[in-house]
Amino acid sequence: xxxxxxxxxxxxxxxxxxxxxxxxxxxxxxxxxxxxxxxxxxxxxxxxxxxxxxxxxxxxxxxxxxxxxxxxxxxxxxxxxxxxxxxxxxxxxxxxxxxxxxxxxxxxxxxxxxxxxxxxxxxxxxxxxxxxxxxxxxxxxxxxxxxxxxxxxxxxx
Amino acid sequence: xxxxxxxxxxxxxxxxxxxxxxxxxxxxxxxxxxxxxxxxxxxxxxxxxxxxxxxxxxxxxxxxxxxxxxxxxxxxxxxxxxxxxxxxxxxxxxxxxxxxxxxxxxxxxxxxxxxxxxxxxxxxxxxxxxxxxxxxxxxxxxxxxxxxxxxxxxxxxxxxxxxxxxxxxxxxxxxxxxxxxxxxxxxxxxxxxxxxxxxxxxxxxxxxxxxxxxxxxxxxxxxxxxxxxxxxxxxxxxxxxxxxxxxxxxxxxxxxxxxxxxxxxxxxxxxxxxxxxxxxxxxxxxxxxxxxxxxxxxxxxxxxxxxxxxxxxxxxxxxxxxxxxxxxxxxxxxxxxxxxxxxxxxxxxxxxxxxxxxxxxxxxxxxxxxxxxxxxxxxxxxxxxxxxxxxxxxxxxxxxxxxxxxxxxxxxxxxxxxxxxxxxxxxxxxxxxxxxxxxxxxxxxxxxxxxxxxxxxxxxxxxxxxxxxxxxxxxxxxxxxxxxxxxxxxxxxxxxxxxxxxxxxxxxxxxxxxxxxxxxxxxxxxxxxxxxxxxxxxxxxxxxxxxxxxxxxxxxxxxxxxxxxx
Numbered sequence: 144x145x146x147x148x149x150x151x152x153x154x155x156x157x158x159x160x161x162x163x164x165x166x167x168x169x170x171x172x173x174x175x176x177x178x179x180x181x182x183x184x185x186x187x188x189x190x191x192x193x194x195x196x197x198x199x200x201x202x203x204x205x206x207x208x209x210x211x212x213x214x215x216x217x218x219x220x221x222x223x224x225x226x227x228x229x230x231x232x233x234x235x236x237x238x239x240x241x242x243x244x245x246x247x248x249x250x251x252x253x254x255x256x257x258x259x260x261x262x263x264x265x266x267x268x269x270x271x272x273x274x275x276x277x278x279x280x281x282x283x284x285x286x287x288x289x290x291x292x293x294x295x296x297x298x299x300x
Numbered sequence: 301x302x303x304x305x306x307x308x309x310x311x312x313x314x315x316x317x318x319x320x321x322x323x324x325x326x327x328x329x330x331x332x333x334x335x336x337x338x339x340x341x342x343x344x345x346x347x348x349x350x351x352x353x354x355x356x357x358x359x360x361x362x363x364x365x366x367x368x369x370x371x372x373x374x375x376x377x378x379x380x381x382x383x384x385x386x387x388x389x390x391x392x393x394x395x396x397x398x399x400x401x402x403x404x405x406x407x408x409x410x411x412x413x414x415x416x417x418x419x420x421x422x423x424x425x426x427x428x429x430x431x432x433x434x435x436x437x438x439x440x441x442x443x444x445x446x447x448x449x450x451x452x453x454x455x456x457x458x459x460x461x462x463x464x465x466x467x468x469x470x471x472x473x474x475x476x477x478x479x480x481x482x483x484x485x486x487x488x489x490x491x492x493x494x495x496x497x498x499x500x501x502x503x504x505x506x507x508x509x510x511x512x513x514x515x516x517x518x519x520x521x522x523x524x525x526x527x528x529x530x531x532x533x534x535x536x537x538x539x540x541x542x543x544x545x546x547x548x549x550x551x552x553x554x555x556x557x558x559x560x561x562x563x564x565x566x567x568x569x570x571x572x573x574x575x576x577x578x579x580x581x582x583x584x585x586x587x588x589x590x591x592x593x594x595x596x597x598x599x600x601x602x603x604x605x606x607x608x609x610x611x612x613x614x615x616x617x618x619x620x621x622x623x624x625x626x627x628x629x630x631x632x633x634x635x636x637x638x639x640x641x642x643x644x645x646x647x648x649x650x651x652x653x654x655x656x657x658x659x660x661x662x663x664x665x666x667x668x669x670x671x672x673x674x675x676x677x678x679x680x681x682x683x684x685x686x687x688x689x690x691x692x693x694x695x696x697x698x699x700x701x702x703x704x705x706x707x708x709x710x711x712x713x714x715x716x717x718x719x720x721x722x723x724x725x726x727x728x729x730x731x732x733x734x735x736x737x738x739x740x741x742x743x744x745x746x747x748x749x750x751x752x753x754x755x756x757x758x759x760x761x762x763x764x765x766x767x768x769x770x771x772x773x774x775x776x777x778x779x780x781x782x783x784x785x786x787x788x789x790x791x792x793x794x795x796x797x798x799x800x801x802x803x804x805x806x807x808x809x810x811x812x813x814x815x816x817x818x819x820x821x822x823x824x825x826x827x828x829x830x831x832x833x834x835x836x837x838x839x840x841x842x843x844x845x846x847x848x849x850x851x852x853x854x855x856x857x858x859x860x861x862x863x864x865x866x
Contacts, residue, residue: 185840186833186854192751199841207408218401218570219563222394226559233553240541242551245390249611250536252397253604256404260597263408267593276841278590 176202177275199274206270210263217255221247313479314468315460315638317625318645320478322467326658330465333512333662337669338493340505361591363507365598368582370510372399372603374450374671375457377610378513378664380728383639385614386621386628387726389550391557391565393611395728398569398735400607403600406574411596412589413750413838414580418849421678422577422742423686428851429749430760431831433691438764440682442741443577444708446734447679448715453730454668454675455720458490459483460641461664464648464657480721486665487720490672491713509670514605516663520643521609524616524650536608539615546618549629564804565732571806572735575743577682578674588843617646624649636726672716676709683708724782732803733775739806740767744813752818753835759821763813770809774802830854 179198188196195201225232225244232244239246271278314320377399385392419425422443427436459482466485468478476484525531531538543551554562573579582599583592618628621642628634638645644664647657684705689696696704723730741764748755748763777792779802790797800808826832837850844853 180841185842186836188836190751190753190832190835190839200839203841210404210408214401214404218397218566222397222553222559222562222566225553229553233551235544236540239537241543244553245393245543245551246540248390248393249396250608252393253400253607256401257597257600257604260404260407260600263404264593264597268590271590271841274841276843278588278843 176273180274180276199270202270202273203267206263206266210259214256214259217259218252221251313460313477313637314463315641315645316635317621317638317649318464318641319648320463320468323465323654323658325655326465326661329655329658330662330665333666334489334493334669336508337505340508341493361586361595362598364582364586364591364595365602366510367506368579368595368599369602370506370513370667370670371578371582371674372599372671373510373513373606373667374731375454375461375664375668376671376728376731377603377606378517378667379457379461379640379643380453380726380731381607381610382614382617382642383636383726384728385611386618386642387634387636387639388556390553390555391562392614392728394562394566395569395732396607396611398566399573400600400604402570402573403596403603405570406579407593407596407600410574410580410746410750411583411592414746415583415586415589415592416838416840416844416850417750417834418584418844418851421681421685422575422580422746423682424690425580425749426742426745426760426764427686427690429831429835430745430755430757431828432757432761435745435757435760435764436686437691438761438768439742439745440686442737442764442768443682443686444679444712446577446738447675447682447712448719449737450675450731450734451672451712451716452719452723453727453734454672455483455487455716456723456730457640457727458486458665458668459720460637461644461661461668462486464641464644464661476721483720484717486668487713487717490669491676491710493669494673494676494709505673506670509666510602512666513663513670514602516659516666517606517609517613517643519656520647520652520660520663521613521616523652523656524620524646525612527652528616528620528650530616530619531612535612535616539612542615542619546615546622547629550615550618560799561801561804564801564807566804567810568736568739568804568806569732571739571743571810572732572737575738575741575746576735577738577742578671578678580746581674581678581681613643613646617642617649620646620649640727676712679712680705680708719783722783724779729803733779736774736802736805736809737768737771740771740809740813743806744810744817748814748817750835750838752821753832754821754826755817756821756824756827758824759817759819762820763817766816767809767813770800770812771802771805774800774805778802 176198183197183199185197185199188200190196190200192204195204221232221244225248232247233242235241236243236246241250376395381392381395381399383392384395414425417425417429419428423436423439426439427433459479462482462485463478466482469481470476470478472481473484521535522531525535525538530542549555553559582595586592586595618634621634621638622628625634625638626632634642644657644661647660684701688704689701693700744763744767745760749760773792774796777790777796777800781787781789781791833854834850837853844850
């Protein structure tokens with residue numbers, strides 16, 4: 144899948160202009176994330192899951208992939224372990240009485256996904272805050288100021 | 301009545317052990333509930349299309365979370381999951397895991413982006429993203445098929461539960477058994493209700509339906525556990541000690557189904573969750589992308605309330621069945637019909653008051669109706685909005701659109717009823733076929749379309765046709781024979797049934813569809829710049845207005861300068 148890049152070398156060049164320098168910092172040295180956000184033209188930055196082109200997307204995808212990795216283990220880990228180490232996994236949990244595999248799958252799976260979702264939504268809000276993005280303006284007025292500008296400019300019906 | 305019921309119980313599709321007779325209190329309860337739904341649907345009725353499809357984009361966090369929950373928890377969650385756990389033990393847990401954890405993938409990869417894209421329906425997304433009416437048509441047909449296949453399971457659930465509440469009316473419609481009469485009656489009610497109200501009514505209803513079904517399910521679980529001495533305050537954990545008594549079939553891994561089938565099923569249900577049109581459409585109805593995210597979290601919480609409980613209910617039900625009716629496993633063992641009503645059966649065998657068992661049964665009907673409503677709306681909007689208005693008759697008036705929408709709801713209802721008269725599998729399995737389809741055809745399009753801007757029309761068409769092909773092959777191989785000749789043997793090949801099972805076809809289909817879509821997109825022309833900019837706008841962290849779509853932003857302000865920066 145890495146070969147996606149070869150396909151868009153032509154317009155990939157402009158997309159990587161504004162982030163080569165902001166990448167290394169982690170948001171401190173060469174300008175705050177909020178500044179980076181204001182200086183980024185998102186509509187000229189390529190979208191490619193494996194090759195994020197803006198600082199925001201990089202930060203966001205770090206979050207997404209960490210969550211995904213944990214999720215993968217929570218979902219497929221216990222059942223796979225059960226397949227390869229059935230004796231270990233079917234031992235009874237003291238007190239609760241569940242066999243271990245049953246507990247990890249029936250209760251661990253849904254609960255794990257719920258906690259992960261909560262974690263992600265929180266982190267994503269924090270990410271918005273870090274970049275100085277405010278959804279409240281949109282929710283209150285029905286449209287953000289920028290949205291209003293764009294809408295007023297374009298609405299004709 | 302009781303004498304007649306015991307004789308009839310030996311017939312097909314009558315769950316053994318279930319008390320089948322007309323019961324006054326439960327009937328009043330169910331009819332009252334249906335009237336309430338109709339009243340709410342009437343109060344919030346709609347006449348114009350914007351409201352009919354996406355409720356004017358005005359739904360908030362918790363309400364949308366509940367709607368996600370009610371929309372999601374069908375008869376398959378309410379009845380079918382406990383049934384599969386009771387019948388197939390550890391394999392049944394693949395459904396618990398698949399149907400909950402899929403929401404996390406939906407949340408991190410798709411929910412907010414879809415809200416930003418801001419189009420009405422799943423086919424709309426595919427059609428606009430890939431600039432292709434053919435792609436739109438394939439997605440519309442897929443959406444319609446999903447609604448149809450998914451609803452067969454719901455009809456089966458309503459029919460079986462209806463037997464407990466209303467009794468056996470076999471022969472009232474000549475040639476139809478009691479179960480079949482019930483299916484026809486319940487589907488008529490569902491369709492009648494749906495044609496009267498659109499999505500706004502439906503969304504309001506869904507919050508109510510969620511409350512009814514979760515209260516009924518939890519109250520049932522607590523009371524059965526408490527009166528039978530299984531549990532006190534937290535049955536979700538207390539059933540653990542029961543597991544050793546239930547026998548190896550209940551907990552031993554991979555005795556009923558293989559590890560491969562477990563993974564295939566679970567994977568299919570996960571990707572299916574992310575591709576189901578009636579789930580995705582819930583994200584178009586929220587006020588902002590942040591709401592889209594948080595309502596997913598809320599939705600998953602509301603869903604988990606039931607999913608933590610279902611295995612416990614299955615354990616109690618199985619134990620009560622073994623005590624009162626007969627051995628659960630072995631020959632003959634518990635039939636899949638009895639399994640499908642195990643939740644109601646447990647309440648009945650625990651000798652809870654009749655009106656209370658009726659409440660548990662009514663919850664099952666609420667679950668089935670809520671989901672069928674969502675499915676039929678998605679299916680009919682695919683036909684009226686995507687096929688009819690966008691492709692066949694672009695000059696259609698609002699009136700014509702609404703009319704076509706209603707006609708397709710009726711068509712879906714008739715098709716579903718016919719297929720449910722003699723269903724090929726238990727509820728949860730029937731529903732899983734729809735997940736396989738959504739996962740194989742729609743999920744890769746959403747995922748690649750959102751996350752790789754160079755996915756193009758040719759790639760999407762090739763990919764969707766591949767997915768549709770693999771799914772159809774598996775269905776023809778396994779499910780068609782049951783309808784044609786009633787036989788269980790695969791039509792084409794045993795090998796195919798083992799490695800590409802209809803219930804888990806997406807495990808094979810998804811990687812293939814991804815590969816084909818990517819390769820074809822790479823060897824053909826890139827999509828137009830405008831399309832790429834729309835995809836970029838979907839990922840931009842810049843907030844968008846409530847009524848804006850990504851396309852508005854890109855075309856309004858962004859043709860020659862950056863649109864969103866001050």
